Amino acid sequence: MTRRKFIGVLGGAMTLWPLVVSAQQRKVAKVGVLVVGSSGSEQFWQLFQKAMRELGYIDGQSIRYEFRSDQGQGSRLPELAAELVRLKVDLIVTWFTPAAQAAKQATREIPIVMALAGDPVGTGLVESLNRPGGNITGMAGVTAELAGKSVEVIRELLPSTHRVVALANAPDPFSKPFLEYIRLAGVATSTTIDPKMIHSAEELEAAFSEMEKERPDAVIVQPSLPSKLSAELALRYRIPAVSAVRGFVEEGGLLSYAAAEADMYRQAAVYVDKILKGAKPADLPVEQPTRFELIINMKTAKALGLTVAPAFLVSADEVIE
Numbered sequence: 001m002t003r004r005k006f007i008g009v010l011g012g013a014m015t016l017w018p019l020v021v022s023a024q025q026r027k028v029a030k031v032g033v034l035v036v037g038s039s040g041s042e043q044f045w046q047l048f049q050k051a052m053r054e055l056g057y058i059d060g061q062s063i064r065y066e067f068r069s070d071q072g073q074g075s076r077l078p079e080l081a082a083e084l085v086r087l088k089v090d091l092i093v094t095w096f097t098p099a100a101q102a103a104k105q106a107t108r109e110i111p112i113v114m115a116l117a118g119d120p121v122g123t124g125l126v127e128s129l130n131r132p133g134g135n136i137t138g139m140a141g142v143t144a145e146l147a148g149k150s151v152e153v154i155r156e157l158l159p160s161t162h163r164v165v166a167l168a169n170a171p172d173p174f175s176k177p178f179l180e181y182i183r184l185a186g187v188a189t190s191t192t193i194d195p196k197m198i199h200s201a202e203e204l205e206a207a208f209s210e211m212e213k214e215r216p217d218a219v220i221v222q223p224s225l226p227s228k229l230s231a232e233l234a235l236r237y238r239i240p241a242v243s244a245v246r247g248f249v250e251e252g253g254l255l256s257y258a259a260a261e262a263d264m265y266r267q268a269a270v271y272v273d274k275i276l277k278g279a280k281p282a283d284l285p286v287e288q289p290t291r292f293e294l295i296i297n298m299k300t301a302k303a304l305g306l307t308v309a310p311a312f313l314v315s316a317d318e319v320i321e
Contacts, residue, residue: 029063029276032084032110034103035095037071038227040247040261044095044115047262051269070099072201072226074171077102085110091275093268094138096224097174100125104136111281114138115268116261118174118223120286129286137281138271139264140288144174146244146257147220148181153257153294154218154242155189157312161217163192165239167207169224170197178222201226208233218242218254227251231300238304246295249320254304255296259289293317 033048035041045067049059057063066087068080081102084092091111094100100117104125117125118141126132129140147166155161166182168175179195186193194216196207204226211219216239221230223245231252234241240254249256267287275281297320301308313319 028061029057029091030087030089031063031065031272031276032087032089032092033065033067033095034077034081034084034092034099035067035069036074036077036099036224037069038224038245038247040223040227040245041069041095043247043261044265047265048093048115048269051266052272054266055269055273057273074098074169074224078105081106091272093272096172097123097125098172098224100136101173104134108135110135111275112136112138113268113271113275113281114140114286115265116141116259118142119144119177122177123173126286129288131282132284132286133282135281137284137286139268140286141244141259141264142288144177144181146259146292147178147222148185150220150242150244150257151182151185151189151191151193153255154220154240155191157255157296157308158217158240158306161191163194163216165194165196165211165214165216165219167204167219167221167225167230168195168197169222170199172222172224174224175222182220198225201229204229204233208237208239211239212237221248221253223248227253235300235303240304240306246293249295249297249300252300253297254300254306255294255316257292257294260291260293263291264289295320 070076077098085107092103093113093115094103095115097117100114103112112135116139120126120140126136166179168179183193218240221243223243227248228251235252242255244258246256246258246261294316295318296316
């Protein structure tokens with residue numbers, strides 16, 4: 001080999017060397033996922049992973065997840081969040097307000113993406129939707145507003161409704177706006193609202209047992225309460241039950257009026273992608289859902305002996321038979 005050719009080969013190798021080193025050093029993103037344990041969290045986890053795959057993230061190759069659920073015990077969230085911080089994850093994705101609160105308390109440095117959180121401004125998660133500040137951004141659910149809308153939906157389904165119970169999850173900071181919007185909807189529709197605070201899942205059955213004696217026309221269940229248990233108890237005590245999360249009606253609740261979850265979780269994945277590529281949470285405005293779905297479980301309606309007007313069924317986005 002001539003000296004000129006040798007220098008040319010050496011120069012080419014030196015040019016390729018940074019690319020080889022870069023490929024060898026490419027980091028597998030470690031993403032923590034913290035959820036409130038309910039049936040809806042399973043739907044979130046499936047849809048979120050699907051959205052991440054569509055963005056090119058392959059589990060075990062370009063990304064690794066650390067999934068943590070409180071399994072219905074909200075008191076576990078702070079320790080689970082702290083565990084994710086100790087694992088030095090690159091980012092934490094949260095589902096529901098209590099999980100986002102726990103993550104915020106655990107770290108001010110690691111980016112946090114809310115896949116769904118009710119009223120993040122009112123609960124202190126972010127400074128504002130346009131300028132979230134700090135290390136948190138993502139999707140703001142309009143669940144409080146939807147809870148208020150649920151009063152109207154109940155009145156459409158059951159025109160004789162005059163009294164509705166609002167079951168609120170006391171440890172969840174979102175319970176305050178949840179109850180306030182329901183109260184305002186009650187005033188607007190001349191419906192009596194009876195708020196009941198639930199401090200733990202163990203109190204649910206006693207609450208429904210009490211409702212059996214009081215016989216309200218319907219109950220609105222805060223989404224962070226155990227949805228499957230709430231739906232089962234509502235059916236057992238023959239009380240029409242509504243919630244602002246799809247999983248509730250799939251578990252046997254009467255109906256749900258909720259944001260289109262696939263849209264929200266797909267957008268949450270977009271936030272994760274942007275942050276992993278260098279964007280700062282403080283620079284990414286919090287978004288709100290723009291599409292909503294009314295779903296009714298006709299099997300439950302029949303079990304409760306309810307007559308559903310054809311016009312109501314036509315207005316529903318989905319009817320579960």
